[in-house]
Amino acid sequence: KAGVTQTPRYLIKTRGQQVTLSCSPISGHRSVSWYQQTPGQGLQFLFEYFSETQRNKGNFPGRFSGRQFSNSRSEMNVSTLELGDSALYLCASSLGGVRGTGELFFGEGSRLTVL
């Protein structure tokens, strides 16, 4: 069974630009979550999508947005990039379900560098 696939793996942007990251979950998984990982901060929850609906949202500014398609693939977008947005962005899929709280399967991440 293929794992979680994230693209691109690495990207470099400049301040003010916008970026879109893509995530293909494990087949059959309907929940996709996004996390930002930075040194010293660990993993910070961005948002979770389940059946194309945002089910949970973390404490990030509105510049961070996402969506999920009918095939469960998900994208996240960051607009007006700031230097502090440099991080590893991790996507995780899970079976989901009404009550959630299942094992997360992480992709290898998209490493964003903002210059």
Next chain:
Amino acid sequence: GENVEQHPSTLSVQEGDSAVIKCTYSDSASNYFPWYKQELGKGPQLIIDIRSNVGEKKDQRIAVTLNKTAKHFSLHITETQPEDSAVYFCAASKPTGNQFYFGTGTSLTVIP
């Protein structure tokens, strides 16, 4: 919201020794506590988890204990091996949705 604290941030042990990583959480509504291992260049991978109706769980050399009253849980690795070297994260989540709160990680080094 929930706040998960993890200690220590770095840990070095001799091969064959035990390693213990501790986490505390703040929200008594949290009921699921997984542990993830992250190797260099890879995404985190679940190694063991525990739910709030269980006090201890063991899987070969790895065990997790949970004290709901004190709101803390710990990861125990026995007979450590060099391949155990990685960053370990604890996490907590509540009954609804898939929002996980992670600790800041422990970098474990097992010295051969």
